[in-house]
Amino acid sequence: MTIADYMGDEIDFEYYYRHPRSYARRGIFSVHEPSPTIRGVNRPIPEGYPIHPGDPIKSTAGLRPLTTKERSRIQTFPADFKFLGNKTDTEQMIGNAVPVNLGRFVGQCISDYLTDHPEYLPSIDPLEIDTPKIENLYHPWEERNGQIAYLLFDPETTYQSKKKK
Numbered sequence: 001m002t003i004a005d006y007m008g009d010e011i012d013f014e015y016y017y018r019h020p021r022s023y024a025r026r027g028i029f030s031v032h033e034p035s036p037t038i039r040g041v042n043r044p045i046p047e048g049y050p051i052h053p054g055d056p057i058k059s060t061a062g063l064r065p066l067t068t069k070e071r072s073r074i075q076t077f078p079a080d081f082k083f084l085g086n087k088t089d090t091e092q093m094i095g096n097a098v099p100v101n102l103g104r105f106v107g108q109c110i111s112d113y114l115t116d117h118p119e120y121l122p123s124i125d126p127l128e129i130d131t132p133k134i135e136n137l138y139h140p141w142e143e144r145n146g147q148i149a150y151l152l153f154d155p156e157t158t159y160q161s162k163k164k165k
Contacts, residue, residue, distance in 0.1 A: 003031040007073060015057055017065045019043040026054035028063065035074045040095025042071060068094065076101040 004011065011031055018036060020027040027049065029036060045060050057063075066074070068090055073079060076099045083090040114121055 002033055003035050003074060007031075007070070010073065010079075011070065013064075015063055017045045017049075017060070017063050019065070020052075023050055023052070026052040028052070028055040028057055028060075030056050038071050038075055038095055038097075040092040042066065042068065042091050071095075075099045 013031065015028055015030055017027055018029055018039075019041060027045075028051075042065055044065060045063060049060055051058055051060075068083075068087065069079075071091070072081065072083070072094050075094055075097050077094070077097075078100075083093060085093070
């Protein structure tokens, strides 16, 4: 699917800049092609950007990088999803994210499989597991005292990244 197919009227441009890892790669992309990987950085077009032979246009006039919101939409976050934190933190969260719809699809496939194959379900009652209270969790997962701690995702909650002090 192309960006234009997915985003439709949300976009009003045809080309955008995505900072390449090296200038041996192109940096200009069309919305009429699938998106390259959304990375955790979103840099402006540098002065004197050398047009790459693979770039679909020959000038940077009128060109811009995708906005933070556009990048989050490509990662299939809902349009009204709220990120907390500064711009750098938000860009990093978007770049590190598994696309929301991909996560939903994989989860649904696992759920469907386990529904069709109950013999693979654990025989332990999850309510009988003693789970220690974990405070000051900085990441969705972290080793604490030899145990792995997990933060469960609640789609009704807005999350903010925390930095270790």
